[in-house]
Amino acid sequence: MIILIISLSLFIVLMIIIVIVTSSKNGTPINNTKEHRNERHRSFIEYRNEMRGNMGEYRVNAALNPLIFGKVNHRQINNLIILDERNKSHQIDHIEIRKNGIFCIETKNYKGLILGDENQKEWTQCLFRGERHQLINPVKQNKSHIYHLHKILGNKYKINSVIVFVRNNADGLGIPYVINLNQLKRYLDNFNDGTHLSDEEMDTIQRTLLNHAARITKEEHIRNINATKQELENGICPRCGGKLVERNGKYGKFFGCSNYPKCKFIKKL
Numbered sequence: 001m002i003i004l005i006i007s008l009s010l011f012i013v014l015m016i017i018i019v020i021v022t023s024s025k026n027g028t029p030i031n032n033t034k035e036h037r038n039e040r041h042r043s044f045i046e047y048r049n050e051m052r053g054n055m056g057e058y059r060v061n062a063a064l065n066p067l068i069f070g071k072v073n074h075r076q077i078n079n080l081i082i083l084d085e086r087n088k089s090h091q092i093d094h095i096e097i098r099k100n101g102i103f104c105i106e107t108k109n110y111k112g113l114i115l116g117d118e119n120q121k122e123w124t125q126c127l128f129r130g131e132r133h134q135l136i137n138p139v140k141q142n143k144s145h146i147y148h149l150h151k152i153l154g155n156k157y158k159i160n161s162v163i164v165f166v167r168n169n170a171d172g173l174g175i176p177y178v179i180n181l182n183q184l185k186r187y188l189d190n191f192n193d194g195t196h197l198s199d200e201e202m203d204t205i206q207r208t209l210l211n212h213a214a215r216i217t218k219e220e221h222i223r224n225i226n227a228t229k230q231e232l233e234n235g236i237c238p239r240c241g242g243k244l245v246e247r248n249g250k251y252g253k254f255f256g257c258s259n260y261p262k263c264k265f266i267k268k269l
């Protein structure tokens, strides 16, 4: 309990320092044109979302910390940024390596009621007074992370996807691996698909992944994401750089990569 209080107060002090440092860095001269006001407003929302994201990652860190939640034999990597073969960056919140499996954990700090299924492109966030927002489907987001982790590990190991809702509002979704933060410990402890990793294997996996950590800043990563979005809009496959072509499938029209079957990237219309 005392450790928890100390770490929480330390965290709050740290957040205040971060707020002061970043707000002084963003002290752009005042310009009252409409675009500038929009820009400032947007960057505030982005900034706020980032803070919420950091808070969520911190809470999952704490939940995974054996100091607070009991001893467990594991290897943990937080906030790993990797570059794929096309120099695109991917940021992974947590990788938890245990005897019973490897878990790629995506943290979400969403407010309100969240609706969606595994295959939808976007999920819906319902807030008070009927306010709704579209969110990137984190299941798909994490699938892409796992795809790249598999490549780094030479497709040798199974990597399990876990999405953690920090505000414990995942119940409405009914997806077994989209869980509440208060279920995380039990989920990882009870996970059993027959995997049994030795200490040496856990070390090797951790070392291999850390060796692939990209030395880029969060700003560079965000710039990279925006470039990918732009590519998609221009009809370029974000996975291999191929051209996206319209195709007809069982469930209607979609954009597929022209390098299929080598690249299976799909974008729904």
Ligand SMILES: [Zn+2]
Binding pocket: 237, 238, 239, 240, 241, 242, 257, 258, 259, 263, 264, 265
């Ligand atoms: Zn492709």
